[in-house]
Amino acid sequence: MSSFSQSANKIFDEVVAFYHVLDQVDQEGKNPYATDTIDYLLYQKNWIDSVQWHVEDLIREPEIEPSLALSYKRRIDALNQERTDTVERIDDYFLAKFAAVPAKSNRLNTESPAWAIDRLSILALKIYHMAIEAERVDTPIDQQARCKQKLAILLEQREDLSTAIDQLLEELAQGEKQMKVYRQMKMYNDPQLNPVLYQKKA
Template identity: 60%
Template structure:
């Protein structure tokens, strides 16, 4: 099984599991052991963060939402974004370690994004596909709406094939030395007490 087949399967598993209870407040349990199944563990956690945040973003767009509740939810979204970025770095660290002994060829090139950031897009794409398919199957929607959503779903499915192929190609190129990884750690300024002038002014 290639990498993205495994990843897409885990993403679907997470999304299906989330929607059994279908609430952002449900407890999280990772079914994969961190010691024995590290990459599966990371992918499962990453997808869960993305799935919960998808629903946070739905809730906060409610025009009738209480302003105090909206502020609380905004803080949760901020924290979720940080968790999402952290998970991307953990996944890239996994690949850096996995390919640490590979010597890049003299002709090796740097990819425009790291493997984990491409995997991040694949995780979000799984959510788009799931929810677009829900619209296609909505019994209370018009036929025109369902048809329009089917057209969009077809594009999303094609996009997943293309992105999956590109990720698998990238990993093979890194493994063979035709490309090399270079990871830049996050340098977010707005969460830093010293770099955000608003936070710095409150110290």
């Protein structure tokens, strides 16, 4: 039986591979999982990350038209909000999953499971793209070597983070740690809390 992190990494790699078949930021994600499952949320999370990764590349084009850059910036803002919303939905899943677990300790973790999973999702993209850079034959040998070293570190980081996530989930399941979630409460996207937005209405 695979661990949670193994299943998550499999889904993340699946999404990254699917995205790069067309490699277009406007393509449809086609989430194959049932909407009421954690797998659906994991797929959705990495799809958002994959699109945002490539929009972030596009906006750095040196000769980009200002109007196009602004549209990309707006899209990045929207993707960031969607990413945060999805992370919080993943935490909602774990809150429900562990709600009835008797507390054996009041120990807390520095971050919720979903925000650790957020980092795991982004690692899948880093690994995919660094592997490409490590194998490029049109770059200097020393650059290839640096990329191979970075790839090795990223792979080690994924292994360690995966282990840490599985350990955290086990501790939560046993009541050895308590799950406590603080919502991001971002203000800049809220027309009632961003002064630039609400002062326009005054």
